[in-house]
Amino acid sequence: MLIPIILSGGAGTRLWPLSWGDHPKQFLPLISNKTMIQETLLRLKGLELGAPVISCGEGHRFMVAQQIGEVSDVKPAIILEPMAKNTAPAIAAACCAAMKQDKDAVVVVLPSDHVIADVEAFQKAVKAAAANAEKGYLVTFGIVPTFPATGYGYVKASGDESDGAYRLEKFVEKPCLEKAQEYLASGEYSWNSGMFVFKAATFLEELKLYNPEMAELSIEAFEKASIDTDFIRLNTEAFGKIKGDSIDYAVMEKTRKGRVVKLNAGWDDVGSWSALYDISKKDENQNVIKGYDVITLDTTSSYIRGGKRTIATIGLDDVVIVDSDDALLVAAKGKIQDVKKIAEQIKSRG
């Protein structure tokens, strides 16, 4: 049985001031009229699926329940993390939940803030990945790069394609531009998407092998979870002892069972306002304009997201404007990554 695991623990501060605190980006309708997490689940529609497993923080549980309920007839398993421990422990606990449904479950692990334009190509890749997972491999999707991106990590695939997958040779960190250009030219590298397919049991075995303490504590946190009608609350004591780490570091970089399924489906991770600009439809001045009432004069290549008020712009190029009830962001698009600093600064003062 194929079971979706949706990771929804992120705070999404890079989309401040819209995504922030109680309303991280995965719960916002940023691209369509469905929210990002709803789109994540809807993207699998048509495949034979078990009940989805969602991992999120305590504070977002009602939003998850509400939004998943709106697009799914099946009751999801909603796992609440008492604190953030990065992706590996969250996935381990979710694998335990998946195995309660089906001990042979194949899981498709999806962050809740990705965009994929070509759903058909995506589902085809998921099927290829699932076939490899059935054979005991840990599959990562490698996004076929469309430009020499320096904002993503890469995976190197090697060998010939077999059953739709390549051997996973190695992960590499975010490169400089020259390296990224080399990677693009070689054809051997693809972007590390953060989406995975494997048997839940295989993942737990590999985690036990390479990080036995994390495996034990994650399983314990799930076994001792307090369960009510709607939510599975992981055991705070066990989960709290875990030294948090990402699935890449904890398992994928170490496993010998890694495979890469290449994905060429208009993927984007909507990690930032500039990424949102890149994937959105532009008007004749190369502007992306959302919202109630926006008047532009001599304004080009800008992303303008209005709130409840009129916005007027004059003589701007390559600027991001995001208006919300509480706050306003005006930034050069090329420096938009620094919005994290703003969000941290505001968080630190409480």
Place this chain on the structure above:
Amino acid sequence: MLIPIILSGGAGTRLWPLSWGDHPKQFLPLISNKTMIQETLLRLKGLELGAPVISCGEGHRFMVAQQIGEVSDVKPAIILEPMAKNTAPAIAAACCAAMKQDKDAVVVVLPSDHVIADVEAFQKAVKAAAANAEKGYLVTFGIVPTFPATGYGYVKASGDESDGAYRLEKFVEKPCLEKAQEYLASGEYSWNSGMFVFKAATFLEELKLYNPEMAELSIEAFEKASIDTDFIRLNTEAFGKIKGDSIDYAVMEKTRKGRVVKLNAGWDDVGSWSALYDISKKDENQNVIKGYDVITLDTTSSYIRGGKRTIATIGLDDVVIVDSDDALLVAAKGKIQDVKKIAEQIKSRG
């Protein structure tokens, strides 16, 4: 008797979205904690004055009454224009009101949106102008230029200074940069300030001479005004027939009685956000920041005026941001003059 005439009919659309409709800039505390119109009157404090005459539109009458009342013990004459007819008819009607107080009144005509840093120098100039007015001259203040401004008209003074005044040779329109540089180098040109001093009777005589129809209709509009406790409502029929014009065109460019008193007192007309930037105190990044909660990263030479929300900026240079309850302006400082187009566009759609 010296009587202030304060012109407060402007809409101030160049300071949209703050100055707009019911709240044009003269009624806002843009520079100090007093509003611009209050500062205009307070700037004369210490001189022996009659009751001020204020000219404004019907819609602003209570604001004028309230704000003048807060800074003046003397009951003002508040003249309501039924429609805008530019400055010459407004001044003519105000001169009639001044002559009701004192038929030999010398009036000092002041727009309500100017800033003057050196009040002592200003009052000294007013006294010199009044002395010349007593002799039958129409005096304009020529602002000693501090840079080759292309945003102002100029007046050319000639002859020797006599009793603090020069002969007014001519008015010239807003020049190109080369011309402005010539004017600055010559020492003979100064900025046309729009502030005047003359005997009310002299002005009306000169208006009769050069524009008899306007003179007649303005006087008729005043004579047939409907007067209640607080306001003088000019007669709509007579005032409506006037072909509106500025005092410069209607009288000052034609009169042979023109004099120029030079003024070097830190004058500014606060005509635009960039002018406001120019005259405001800058921080170490050459930013002018007003308002509740503004966080800047890599931001320089910008004017940021916050409203009730947090504003964060990243990587901006030479930008104007003005946040209000209803609207937000983000503009390149060099193109800020186009804010008029925005205000007109919004007005035209109602």
